[in-house]
Amino acid sequence: YAMRVWLDPLALAQYKLTPADVTGAIQQQNTQVAVGEIGNSPTTKGQQLRVTVTAQTQLKTVSEFENIRLVSTEDGSTVRLKDVARVELGLESYGSSSTYNGHPAGGFGVQLASGANAITTAQNVHAALDALKGTLPDGVEIAYSYETTPFVELSIEKVVETLIEAIVLVFVVLLIFLQNWRATLIPMIAVPVVMLGTFGVLAIAGYSINTLTMFAMVLAIGLLVDDAIVVVENVERIMADEGLSPREATEKSMGQITGALIGIAAVLTAVFIPMAFFSGSVGVIYRQFSVTIASAMILSVMVAVVLTPALCVLLLRKHKQTESRFPPFRWFNKGFGAATGGYVGAVGYIVRRPLRFLVVFAALIGGAYWAYTQLPTSFIPEEDQGVLMTIITLPDGAN
Template identity: 30%
Template sequence: MKIAEVSVTRPVFAIMMTAALIVLGAVSYESLGLDLMPKTDAPVVSVQANLPGASAEEIETTITKRIEEAVNTISGIDELRANSDQGGSRVTINFTLERDIESATQDVRDKLAQIVNQFPRDTRPLQITKMDPDAQPIFGFAVFGPRAPKELTEIAEKRVKQELETVKDVGSIGYNGERKREIQLLLNADRLNAYGLTVDQVRNAVTRQNVEIPGGQFTAGPADVAVRTMGRIRNVDDFNRIVLSYRADGSVITFADVGRVQDSVQEVRNASRLSGTPAINVMVRKQSGTNTVEVVDRVQEKLTRIQAQLPQDIQISVGNDQSRFIRRSFEDIKLHLILGGLLASIVVFLFIRNLRVTFIAALAIPTSIVGTFTFMKIAGFTLNNMTMLALSLATGIVIDDAIVVLENIFRYVEEKGVTPKEAAADATQEIGLAVMATTFSLVVIFVPVAFMTGQIGRYFYSFGLTSAAAILISMFVSFTLTPALCAMWLKKEDAKSDHSTTKTSGFYATIDSLYGRMLVWALHHRPVMIAIAGAVVVSAAFLYPYVGKELVPDDDQGEFSINVRLPRGTSYQRTEEFIKPIEKEVLALPALHRVMQNVGSGFASFNVMMVPLEERNVSQQELMIRARQMLRKYQGARISVSGGTDISGAASGGFGGGGRGNPGGGGGGGFNRLNILIQGPDIEQLQTYTVQLMDKVRLIPGVVDVDTNFEPTQPELRINIDRARATATISSRCCSGSTSHTGTRQRWATC
């Protein structure tokens, strides 16, 4: 084998090649991303369409069905789901795994661009997005202090949010519980009638007279002068001077004649609290494909500087931090990787009992592992649970080739009496084919894992290739570094009979004797051994159904969420009344660090953060079970307790949580482990079957948080138009509907 011969005759060359491998690996390690799980681009595209005020039936007929018909002709669709709701439609398109997500998204945009004119006039622009695990908040904190809600909101937005938006790789920042400034235009219905004006006329007048229009430019001597019409309202009093109409005598009717202006804040429709204290909850999302841990580090560094510049009574308290669990998971696996390498080296020493020889063999472990980081960098992998698992598994494998080569070199020195340098090249060449056969037999086990089909194959792709790369690098090390070091460092005395490589040494002799007696007994009792082997195989077939099966086991992340959904149409005030006792009981749970709470109309979410694992005697799963038992007595709401992180690495709880979308159930794993789809033409019959099915599923042992995304429509007041009278008053159904919509809104013009 030429490479082994060159390594023995030119050991410096072999050492420098290995050193280059280690240096490249170390540099690659520093630049590798750190994540919980490998990144995968799930081929899922969602289409969101909003038509404020429309019923679910109208949304279904005028929007949802048209979207379905348009996109259904796109190739590669695996599943198409649609949800029509009060005021909005959501269509989710699942493509086959082979479909490129970018081209699929573009195909959806192209198809919908052809039918956008068929939607109702007031339909908002379509929102077409592809599924992105990075869209989940990675970091959350609360801003609180003894200030008015409006002032606290301004501090959170202008002095915190805007500063954080400048941090590298931060994607977007959202917040809950804000109370922004609002200019309210309050109309007097009697005065409107007296002047013969409608709400629409007032609204149109405000819209027309609150604009800035570019007027072009002209040349004045040596300069070009831009012209701009200054029509934007600059202060609150300007609203009173808006001209609505003219009287018969030519005098103007202004807004002050029919109403008044009030500089106020938004009506309370949502709130956020930190362990019961009013706060502004801020959520940070990263840019797609960036390193979660690095982004969080930059955000925390920036927050430290921001906190120093804020008033002393304003505090920032960190809540949700996805990087904490990623760091802990990575550090645990890294520790196991190091311990595995040390234990493998100790086992080698127990049999060889020579530090110099043990060092030569054990050097293959760090060299192969560190060298694999270079491959991971080239392949675009990150340091995550799957790649670190591959390296941990490879720790005990990568030393095998070096041991086989080293043992054969020892045999040459011991049996043939040649020098270690002569033995290194000849022994390696003799055993080279066997080492290659062993290595490639392992590689062909791991490589197919990387090419498994389905979504699971996406996650095992990096695992299989990383394992194969580490094993191949170990073969390279055993053919270069191992014989080179043997030629340089081994002594003839290392292979003498008084060392543990001989069968006469105490430790080895004991092991050899025990194994020999077992082998002799087995050969003399062949039927018994065959019967034992058969019994093991048969028992495995019977025991297999009783073994738990899951891809990602539940882990104690020290964080879970409680989501509460009330019937559609429940007011914010009623929601607050309902969750008050729940909030009190949640805050009384043991081992809590803090609770971030968001409340809105008909929903509430509690993001529960526990104290560090080493400071508590109750696990996350135990506390979640206790919370479920505690919340069973609350009737009239859908309550789910979820925790953990799904396989994509997206936090289940969602720091801001609490929307009225998908149920947040999912038990201990933090995501829906089983979804049942019920289809049929009659919505009322579907509802009946759904309730019956949910009641039966709840009886299954181990099932928790059974929920459905079906909700009754929101209570509505229906206004029937008298067409004759509407025509007589020079009105129309459209105008009347618009007037009722404007008149029932709590605010209809803001600046």
């Protein structure tokens, strides 16, 4: 803050004063003066202290500034600062000001350091300011006009909800297609095991739970159950076709599909791993996503090779392939059988006319490329954070 002096031009002219006269008087009468020293030379024997004494000559209040003497007139009266100016305590600079909900405010911003965690930083700032509330004058409150962390927390919350929904949907789809709660339970057990291992990899890599890593987990949910489904379905098929026990069927099944499982994981990992080596800001954005989903894929095939066969032996039971007694399953099987027949017929029709459909395939590729070239491009998609920010520029000379 500062002491503001608003000069009255008419009063200055009346007393034949100039702004320079007022400035000089204020500088002369508002000084810090040293009045002497205690313990100055010559000193006495054993003296150990020497102190400079200053007088309280600097002015502090509005009334003290108002009574600054400017000049004495011919009739002996004194012209003081309050006679030619208005004095008030105000801002040091009026180039900028802050208000909050129409009330005067003093604002400052906290900039996140590079590599710092936004949510942790916001929590620490809130804790530090809460500790200062008791020292504030009456009527002064701490308010937060703009924060980015609530949007981050809400985004993570929505991704977690999507993750839960994905797990539920995977369970429903598995139950509909496998129509065996024991067979359905085995792939679902693989989900938390792989997720736990993936979070461990993220902790070792120094990554946090954010929208990118959680989105990768949502995408990985549908991919990681594939390996377990392949194992369970093949074991079920062997038991139904060859009449083997769960243990024998599992041993035979793993001998058939282990190489295929490793190949699937290798292909998927090869797709996502290169993104971890992108440079610049693109690499920062995609690296955590790539590491998360690649880790989930690798752990998925490990679980499918190690844990899933053991669960098949423990949970599956030898049974005959019969029609389901649950009506919704029978309806689904009937509709799925009809869809399968239609698909087989369509594939046969396409195979008998290869050249014609190669032309169609080439046209689809060309159409996809044309659509790609027509779409607008941007670095990252725009996000609606529920905040409207405006900048109003006044014309020159406006108050």
